[in-house]
Amino acid sequence: MFCNTLHNNHRITPAQTRPAAPKQGAPASAEFSHNPQDKVVLEPGTYSVGGLKSGDIGPAVDKARLNEQLAPNADGNYIFEQGTPGFHAANSFSAVARTIKFFEEGTGMSIGWSFKKPQLDVNSDAGEMLNAYYQKGEGSVNFFHSTDPKTNQVVWSGDSGEVVSHEVGHAILDAFRPAYLMNWRADCGAFHESFGDMLALVMSLQDDRVLAKVVEQTGGDMTKPNLSANLGEELGITINNTSGKNRTGGDYTRTAINNLKWADPKTLPNNPEDPNELGSEVHNFSRLWTGAFYDVFTGIVNENRAAGMDAAQALREASNEGLRMLGRLVKGAPRFDFTYKDMAKAFIASDRDGNGGKHVDLITQSYKNRGILPADFSLSEVGPSPVPRSLTDEQAAVQKDLVPLVGDFGNFSGAVVEVPRDVDTPRFAADDAALRADMKHLIDAGRILYTEPHQRITTKDLFDKNGQPYIGVLRWKDGQPVIERNQVVA
Numbered sequence: 001m002f003c004n005t006l007h008n009n010h011r012i013t014p015a016q017t018r019p020a021a022p023k024q025g026a027p028a029s030a031e032f033s034h035n036p037q038d039k040v041v042l043e044p045g046t047y048s049v050g051g052l053k054s055g056d057i058g059p060a061v062d063k064a065r066l067n068e069q070l071a072p073n074a075d076g077n078y079i080f081e082q083g084t085p086g087f088h089a090a091n092s093f094s095a096v097a098r099t100i101k102f103f104e105e106g107t108g109m110s111i112g113w114s115f116k117k118p119q120l121d122v123n124s125d126a127g128e129m130l131n132a133y134y135q136k137g138e139g140s141v142n143f144f145h146s147t148d149p150k151t152n153q154v155v156w157s158g159d160s161g162e163v164v165s166h167e168v169g170h171a172i173l174d175a176f177r178p179a180y181l182m183n184w185r186a187d188c189g190a191f192h193e194s195f196g197d198m199l200a201l202v203m204s205l206q207d208d209r210v211l212a213k214v215v216e217q218t219g220g221d222m223t224k225p226n227l228s229a230n231l232g233e234e235l236g237i238t239i240n241n242t243s244g245k246n247r248t249g250g251d252y253t254r255t256a257i258n259n260l261k262w263a264d265p266k267t268l269p270n271n272p273e274d275p276n277e278l279g280s281e282v283h284n285f286s287r288l289w290t291g292a293f294y295d296v297f298t299g300i301v302n303e304n305r306a307a308g309m310d311a312a313q314a315l316r317e318a319s320n321e322g323l324r325m326l327g328r329l330v331k332g333a334p335r336f337d338f339t340y341k342d343m344a345k346a347f348i349a350s351d352r353d354g355n356g357g358k359h360v361d362l363i364t365q366s367y368k369n370r371g372i373l374p375a376d377f378s379l380s381e382v383g384p385s386p387v388p389r390s391l392t393d394e395q396a397a398v399q400k401d402l403v404p405l406v407g408d409f410g411n412f413s414g415a416v417v418e419v420p421r422d423v424d425t426p427r428f429a430a431d432d433a434a435l436r437a438d439m440k441h442l443i444d445a446g447r448i449l450y451t452e453p454h455q456r457i458t459t460k461d462l463f464d465k466n467g468q469p470y471i472g473v474l475r476w477k478d479g480q481p482v483i484e485r486n487q488v489v490a
């Protein structure tokens with residue numbers, strides 16, 4: 001299913017010949033600057049974007065468009081020097097196009113965006129910030145630049161294929177499970193983050209050069225540190241240099257290799273000083289799910305090796321299977337609200353129903369080891385997968401309920417909270433008690449932005465002083481304070 005000749009990673013200098021004119025009906029393609037990792041760990045190469053068309057502004061494919069002008073070189077390709085605006089644009093656009101294509105082909109699932117627009121906008125350098133985000137309201141992924149105070153080098157988040165895949169992961173998950181970005185539970189926000197990281201992990205291993213490097217680093221033993229498990233290396237180094245301390249735990253933004261164990265996020269600090277401790281902040285808490293998924297991934301690599309494959313083949317097959325697993329997981333995922341335990345059960349059900357149960361034992365054991373599933377967990381607790389429905393129906397099913405925050409919530413007392421509800425399902429009072437507990441934890445951790453009546457709020461206001469988007473924002477509607485979920489996710 002995965003055609004490796006699509007990659008043309010070894011060529012950095014522009015091709016000297018103009019690509020043949022597309023045959024009638026055949027999709028146009030061009031080579032784009034592309035780095036599936038970032039320049040700290042891998043030199044950029046190129047990637048051939050197929051199905052290329054002229055967008056309203058820059059180049060486009062069916063489901064994404066570059067939201068800025070970018071002229072090709074004389075040979076029709078989009079290959080630029082690192083550090084130039086052309087490179088940032090070409091890399092972020094090609095990484096978006098590649099992620100969409102590989103997800104759709106790898107899973108057999110067609111993406112219909114939740115933001116009612118055929119194409120995801122790609123903003124390759126939206127200003128100065130040490131981050132990247134998906135903005136549902138605009139239907140865009142946004143990348144930024146920041147100067148590393150230690151090295152004085154400028155770092156562009158869109159130069160990293162992993163960072164780009166992570167943000168596209170938010171958009172993809174939002175297409176299939178639109179209620180999640182209205183949900184307040186840490187597990188749900190963290191799963192969104194983990195989905196981006198899991199997708200970035202398997203996407204980067206779809207690249208031959210990354211695969212070869214990982215084989216060199218691990219010999220096929222995926223418990224060893226490697227550039228696919230470490231996500232967003234350049235961004236992470238800059239985060240640590242900017243804060244003057246080891247905030248991330250190493251030379252990465254996050255790593256999938258960890259030993260984190262389940263704890264109720266409401267009992268955890270938001271972001272503990274020690275990066276090796278689990279926190280309830282969504283990126284922090286996502287590491288637990290990603291770690292468990294990586295254990296499953298490692299188990300599949302080991303099974304492949306035991307079946308006689310060499311390390312490279314074992315990894316390639318595991319990466320293909322990883323994409324398929326993510327697709328099955330999305331299909332089988334709860335629609336509205338869930339804990340990690342619920343999602344682990346859905347993961348098992350998705351393998352049982354979509355893969356003949358081949359990895360049921362491996363998934364069960366990995367999620368038990370993490371404490372996400374209890375030690376006495378039995379497979380009889382795994383229910384049916386949700387009945388499939390079209391993305392249009394999925395998106396139309398999400399209704400908004402308003403739940404009053406009864407009790408002492410400081411500034412936020414008297415507000416109502418927007419929560420998602422399935423059009424067909426009533427909301428229960430018990431859900432409201434759980435919601436209030438989640439809101440209390442988020443408010444105490446400073447994760448809900450308070451605003452005054454008539455205050456104008458820009459997208460920039462939706463980020464805290466550490467550059468992380470707030471989880472929610474209190475806005476005034478006809479004199480009534482309403483707490484909405486922030487639909488900007490980094």
Ligand SMILES: [Zn+2]
Pocket residue numbers: 166167170192193196489490
């Ligand atoms: Zn994210």
